[in-house]
Amino acid sequence: MNIVAKIARRKLDETVAPYASNGKTLEVGAFGHPSYRRFFSNRIGVDIKPGPGVDVVASVYDLPFEDNSFDIVLCLVVIEHLKEPSRAIAEMERVLKPGGMILVSVPFLLPIHDAPDDFWRFTKYGLAILFKDWQIEKLVAETDLGETFAVLLQRVGYQTKFYFNPVAKVIIFVLAWILSWWPKTTKHIYGDIKKSREEPEAFASSFFLAARKK
Numbered sequence: 458m459n460i461v462a463k464i465a466r467r468k469l470d471e472t473v474a475p476y477a478s479n480g481k482t483l484e485v486g487a488f489g490h491p492s493y494r495r496f497f498s499n500r501i502g503v504d505i506k507p508g509p510g511v512d513v514v515a516s517v518y519d520l521p522f523e524d525n526s527f528d529i530v531l532c533l534v535v536i537e538h539l540k541e542p543s544r545a546i547a548e549m550e551r552v553l554k555p556g557g558m559i560l561v562s563v564p565f566l567l568p569i570h571d572a573p574d575d576f577w578r579f580t581k582y583g584l585a586i587l588f589k590d591w592q593i594e595k596l597v598a599e600t601d602l603g604e605t606f607a608v609l610l611q612r613v614g615y616q617t618k619f620y621f622n623p624v625a626k627v628i629i630f631v632l633a634w635i636l637s638w639w640p641k642t643t644k645h646i647y648g649d650i651k652k653s654r655e656e657p658e659a660f661a662s663s664f665f666l667a668a669r670k671k
Contacts, residue, residue, distance in 0.1 A: 464637045465608045465662060468599045469533060469562055472665045476560055480528030484510075485517050485549060486535035493531060500531075517545045522552045529553075533562045534663075536587075537577045546587060553670045559591070561666040566605055568612050581664045591668035598661030602643055607636035608662040 470492075477496040484493055487502025487510040494500050503520065504511045515521050517539065530549045539545045549559060563579040579587070581596050600608060610633040619625035648656030658664075 464604065464611055464633065465567075465599070468604065469663070469665070472562070472597075472599055473531075473533070473560060476529070476558065476667065478529055481526070482529040482531060483520075483522070483527045483549075483552060484531040484533075485545075486532065486538070487511050490533070493533075497529065497531070518548055520548055520552050524551055525554045525557075526552045527554060528557050530557070530559045532559060534564065536561065536563050536579070538571060538574050540576060542577065542587060550591075550670055555670055557670050558594075559588075559666075559668050559670070561588075561668075562599065562663055563666075564663045566609065566660060566662050568609070568616060570612075570616070579664060581658060581661075584664055584666050588666060588668050590671065592671055593666065593668045595665070595667040597665055598658035598663070599665050600662045601641065602646065602660045603636050603639045603641070605660050605662040607633045610636065 473493070474496060479498050482497040482500045484490070484497070484500055484502045486504055487493075488504040488506060488508045490502070490510045493510075502510045502512045503515050503517070505514065505516055507514050513521065517535075518541065530553050532549060536542050536545070553559060561584070563577075563584060565578055565580060567578070569575050581598070585593065585596060610629055614626050614629040614633065645652075645655055646657050646659050648654045648659050
């Protein structure tokens with residue numbers, strides 16, 4: 458196995474795979490991600506710039522599609538890069554058919570990436586507020602505690618340069634790979650330092666939401 462393979466991307470693929478469909482699918486922020494065609498064969502990729510995975514160049518705030526056009530909308534690792542998330546969500550809702558599904562992935566414990574166009578981080582509670590007018594069917598962490606440490610370590614490897622850089626990178630990526638497969642060791646995780654409320658997903662690197670348009 459390639460230890461440099463992105464752990465966060467693998468976890469996201471595992472989460473999205475059960476929703477595979479041949480229904481008409483819109484992927485927002487599709488640049489560089491043509492791989493989702495293996496899950497959604499009838500996929501149209503939209504982004505503000507042309508490139509791999511992009512079929513239509515357009516803004517998420519002004520999608521060039523009629524109302525109720527799509528069965529599924531993918532918005533995966535995109536919302537943190539949007540200055541107006543609520544406006545974008547409203548536009549994605551417009552083009553989605555009633556009862557259609559939106560699949561969303563957002564970072565929580567993750568470094569700045571794609572600077573300077575990285576604006577937000579979301580808890581699962583914040584995500585629930587953003588989609589309060591939808592029928593939320595699933596809202597879960599994409600990583601557990603050990604996997605989150607692995608993702609962060611891997612990001613350190615990708616986004617830094619060290620003295621003795623080649624050796625340091627090898628050590629970091631090996632440790633990340635080990636942590637990503639390490640068995641669960643925590644008995645309880647809490648949502649505050651007083652340990653007054655359990656919150657098993659307090660240390661997620663990202664959250665995944667599946668919701669239907671009412």
